[in-house]
Amino acid sequence: MQSAEKTKPGDGAAAALLAALTQKRRLDAATPKESALWLLDRLLPDAGVNNVPFAVRVAGRLDTAALQSAVDTVVRRHEVLRTVYLDRQAGLVREVLGESTRGPRVEVHESDADVPEKALREFAATPIRCDGRLMLRAAVFRGPGTDTLAVVVHHLVFDAASVPVLIGELAAAYDAHAAGGDLPDVLRGTVPALRAAEPRAESLAHWRGALDGFDPAGLDLDCTRPAPARPTLAGDTVLHVLDDDTRALLRGLQRTLRAPEAVVLLTAFCVLLAAHGAGPDLVVGSPVNVRPPEGQSAIGYHVNTLPLRLAVDPRRGFRELVKEARTTFFGALAHSDVPVDAIAHETARETVSWRDTLFQHMFNYVPVEPAPPLTLGGLHAQPVHVETGYSKFDVELFVQSGPDQLGLRLLYCAELLDRADAEALTRRYAALLHTVAAEPDRPVGELDVWSDEDRTLPGPGTARSVAAPAREADRDLDTFRATPGGPALGLTEAARRAADGTYPYVVHPLDARNVAVVDRSGRRLPDGVRGEVCLVRPDGATHVATGWTGSLRRDGALELYGQAERVARRHGRAVHPERVEAVLLAHPEVTGAVFVAADEAALAFVTLDERPGLTDEVAAHAARLLPRAVQPDRVVRTDALPRRPDGGWDTVALLGLAAAEARTEQADPDGLVGDLRGLWRDLLGLAEPADADANFFALGGHSLLGAQLVQRVDDVTGTRIRLADLFDNPTPRGLARYLRELRDDS
Incomplete structure (x- = not known):
């Protein structure tokens, strides 16, 4: 343990840790609202997604010693700024450090620019961890003629409404310390943390009624790309x-x-x-x-x-x-x-x-x-907007x-x-x-919700209108290229050749005037918005439906998401089987693939050799490249993929193959699946061990229970996993496969 004599006077983090170790500790359980932020930190441990930054710039030089004293003053004054959090097995706990706690050391960074945007963004995005240290950081970025004071506080103890209060008190404390005078009366005394009252019963009843029957699966936008398998929230x-x-x-x-x-x-x-x-x-x-x-x-x-x-x-x-x-x-x-x-x-x-x-x-x-004028030691302070580079939501x-x-x-x-x-x-x-x-x-x-720019966006060869309604006509053909400069092909063949393991498929119309994407009402959509792909007759008004879902890109290419007749609904989401099949076919040993999706199960059928472990390799390959919503629950190896007389896939026969394999499969040689089934039972309050393919979240599990399960998995197996790994592998069988892969790689 580091002694008090060896602790640097300005090292607030070390002082906070020392104080925490030497005082009688009172640890309180975090609230559900606090735990939700903590879980996001655990899911993205290398990201400052919960950081709240602000900055001000002055024309001149700041006294860093006075600034350090000002930071110490406001930390000692506010109990909430002396609140630290610790990650424990049972969840997140909170502790308030003593009134003698010093603030974090004010960092000083030299900069070639008076507005160091890149450095500010990196500072704002650096994560603040729940490890017993103070939940804020401060720095001065020293430019050729200006100083920029930047402060980052974790959302657990801060919000946007706190910014003017904190910067105002920092300025007042800085002025006092720089002048060598006493603190003003407004900064004397300590401020206890404001604790939220328990929710009222009538409010809980209001929200349960307001949200009754709501399914968030229908919130995806038609202008977004498919989510990556491992989002970073960039x-x-x-x-x-x-x-x-x-x-x-x-x-x-x-x-x-x-x-x-x-x-x-x-x-x-x-x-x-x-x-x-x-x-x-x-x-x-x-x-x-x-x-x-x-x-x-x-x-x-x-x-x-x-x-x-x-x-x-x-x-x-x-x-x-x-x-x-x-x-x-x-x-x-x-x-x-x-x-x-x-x-x-x-x-x-x-x-x-x-x-x-x-x-x-x-x-x-x-x-x-x-905002009222702000000064630091007589220097006018100008606010500087700082972004962390993260977004917790789609929009x-x-x-x-x-x-x-x-x-x-x-x-x-x-x-x-x-x-x-x-x-x-x-x-x-x-x-x-x-x-x-x-x-x-x-x-x-x-209503016409599109802008003037949408109506006049030029495509290759012509301007594209988004106002004209589509009218059905006899099916016609246009020609496309799967790659620029490639051979001219029909739409279906071009899409097939473009399915090289990337998704969505991209094809290039030979004449963009002959292609349109329309909404459910038959009206043309602007570039970047998904709808049904139609071919346009020479008269420019009549459209021929192709049965494909896609969007036109601004470079004139057409992105295809799949055939509308094959689209399935899984947990309320639209799932395009072609997407999963393209990813499966990208595995070098997969020669054929069919994806069958329903709410009960999502199965991938593949043709490949019988090499031991190869099916698990394919499943892991799909898990790495696909978001959880469209990942196969199970990959089934078969020698051939049966078709119906009309040429479509024989899903009845395929499901029969899956059932037969499940009956004969020896999936638990080391007993790991059985151990995990028991953990599912214990945490979810089940009467008996869960089924090997039981989805933890489908049985009522949620993020907080998931965090507990991750800890229990570590206790039982000795293998540390992340909460994100549980979301990617939410069944005992799938998580057992993932744990075995980790062991094999170590």
């Missing part, structure tokens, strides 16, 4: 300022619809999501400050996210939807004392990915008030509403959306406000 941001005409229309809508600006904008956001394939039963998250009136200046994590549910029936008008959204919004505010994590596991659904939540899209309405729309400007900040998951698609979403949102202002009672399913 994110990016698009900024867009609404012009004066749009703001004037919005004010008119508020008066006409008798609804607050936030409700009108929320409803428009839901309509935008529905136009891109989500819903019609939608839940959008909306954060709200739950500080009591007497605690408005409290630092801490005092935000609850309201799961706002709205049915975007395409037959209803915008006015009617706003009326329902207003009722939903104010009802949610009246019951905002319930953290969403306290009820998220009560919905009847199977978790198929650790990203699964009640919502995948966020609406964050932020009223912007003019999060921040509406920053000020007296002189209405700005949009779209934070999006870069693994699912291209930047061009994110920019298109912001333009379409602005265009939609104009559309609903002109026709508030027109059914939203008939």
Whole structure:
């Protein structure tokens, strides 16, 4: 153990650890809301996804000694900033360190730039761990003529509303220490942490009723890419300022619809999501400050996210939807004392990915008030926007509403959306406000939600309109290339040749004027949005359905997701068998593959040699490349893939093969599957050991129970796995296979 004499005076982290070791410890269990953040940290241990950063820049030099004293002052003053967290076997625990605790050491970094954007982003993205150390970091980035003070605090003890409080106190403490004077009265004394009250029974009942029967599986957008097997939550941001005409229309809508600006904008956001394939039963998250009136200046994590549910029936008008959204919004505010994590596991659904939540899209309405001038030691301090580079949701729309400007900040998951698609979403949102202002009672399913840029995007050879409806005609043919410069092929043959293990398939029309992608109503869709692929007659108006789902890219290529007649529903999601089959066929020893999906099971049938362990290798190959929602539950080896007389796959015969293999399979030579079946039973409260193919999450398991299971697996097997590994292998048989692979690789 390091002695007190060897601890550096400015090393707040070491001091915090020493204080924790020497004082009588009081460890409290974390709340469900805190545990939810911790689980995200465990799933992405190398990412600062829960970091809340802020920064200010001054023209001149900061006194780092005075700044260190200022950081020490505010840490000692606020109990919440002296709160540390520890990862324990039973879950996350919380501890408050003593009032003598010093703050973290203020780092100093030299920079060649006065605005060190890259360095700030890296600093903001560095994870803060639940390891008993303070949950904040501070640094000064010293440029040629400026100093930038950056602070990063973990969301467990901080939120956006805490930023002005903390920066204000830091500035006041810095001024006092730099001048060598006493602290002002406003900084004297300590501030106890603000603890949230237990949710009221009537609020719990409200949310159970509001979310009854909701299935979040219908929230995927038609402009997103398939999720990777191992998401990293890499994110990016698009900024867009609404012009004066749009703001004037919005004010008119508020008066006409008798609804607050936030409700009108929320409803428009839901309509935008529905136009891109989500819903019609939608839940959008909306954060709200739950500080009591007497605690408005409290630092801490005092935000609850309201799961706002709205049915975007395409037959209803915008006015009617706003009326329902207003009722939903104010009802949610009246019951905002319930953290969403306290009820998220009560919905009847199977978790198929650790990203699964009640919502995948966020609406964050932020009223912007003019900030008072801020100085540090007499130097004017200018705010600097800092991004962490992560997005917890597919799309999060921040509406920053000020007296002189209405700005949009779209934070999006870069693994699912291209930047061009994110920019298109912001333009379409602005265009939609104009559309609903002109026709508030027109059914939203008939509204044109596309922007002017969508209507005039030039494709190779022509401009593509998205307004013309499609009309059925006799099936016609166009020609495509599977690769640029390749031979001319029919659509089906081009797609087959493009299936080289990547997904979706990409083909190149010889003439882009002959291809269109349309929605369910037969209207053309803009580039990047999925729909049904149609061939266009020479008259330009009549379309011929091909039976394929796809989207046109901005370079003129066509992405094909699969044949519509083969699309299956699994846990409410659309599953394209061709995608899974292409991944399976990418394995060098697989010569044929068929994927059969249903809610009960997802089976992959492959033709390959009988080499021992090869089937497990193929299953692991699929697990690495496919998201959990479309991974096969089991891979079945066969000598031949049977077909029906009409040429389609004989799924009845294939399922018979799977049943026969299950009866004869010797799948537990080391007893590992049996051990895991017992753990399933113990943690899920089952009367007997679970079936070898029982999905942990389908039986009622959730993230918190999953974290306990991961620890129990370590205790029983001596092999450490991550929570993400359980999501990827949620059955005893599958997890046993994964554990054996880890042992073989070690």
